[in-house]
Structure formats: structure tokens, C-alpha cells
Amino acid sequence: MLSFLSPEWLGALDEAARLDPALATATAAIDLVVEQRVTEPDGSEVAYHVVFDHGRVSVVGGPAQEATVRFRQDRATALAIAAGVDSAQRAFMTGRLQVGGDLRVLLDQQDALAALDDVFAGVRARTDLGAEPHVAGSPDA
Secondary structure, eight states: OEETTSHHHHHHHHHHHHHOHHHHHHTTTOEEEEEEEEEOTTSOEEEEEEEEETTEEEEEESOOSSOSEEEEEEHHHHHHHHHTSSOHHHHHHTTSEEEEEOTHHHHHTHHHHHHHHHHHHHHHHTEEOOSOOOOTTSTTO
């Protein structure tokens, strides 16, 4: 099993993205960098970014020099979204997911982002998300 947000997990995401021919086709006209920042319970931060470069898609550990879109959330929110028990939209609407940058790009490129999500499904299936994630503020959280 891969540990969520570990270097090995990021490497598996990168490999999945780089090797998928359908993703390359779906992103052939896209130049975009999406940065994720996750705050750990101890206050430290894990950052990584996904680079869409005209059909070449890669996942890189660390912050992006220039991100088109940025997401920031705490680990509990990131786990809940990754496990499918919460949505990014709900987390955004409740203030647990902060979004910055050119938000129009999220709408314009939603098909490519959905294709990336499909490619990452295999990695998610091999990821240890720890204890059952819960939506913050829910009765069982």
C-alpha cells in the first residue's frame, strides 16, 4: 500500500499520469499548473503540483514556481476528498478548501481534470488512507 502524500505516492501518481495515452490526448492543448498544499496536524505542509504541458502530464513534489490554480486544505479534508466521503465542491463551500489563482481555468478544463481523476483511480485503490476519513463537522467525525 502507498501512504497518502508520501514521496512514493507522488511517484505513483506521476507514473500513472505520464504513461496514460488517453490523458496525453485529452490534454494536448493544455498549458496548466495545479498546486495542492496540505497542512498536517503538526502545522507542517506537504505541497505538490500537477503540470499539464501540451499532452505531457507530470506530478512533482514541492510547491510550483508559478501555479495557474492553487488548492489548500488540511489533511482531514484532503483525506475525505481522496476517499470520496466528501467533495471538493462541498469542502470549498464550507471553507475547508481554499482555492486561488485563475478559477476560470477550472471550468474551462474540467474534462481534462476529470480525465486525470480517472487516471489516478488505480493509485487511489493502492493508497492507505488510514482510519476511515470523515467529513469535518459531521456527527460521526
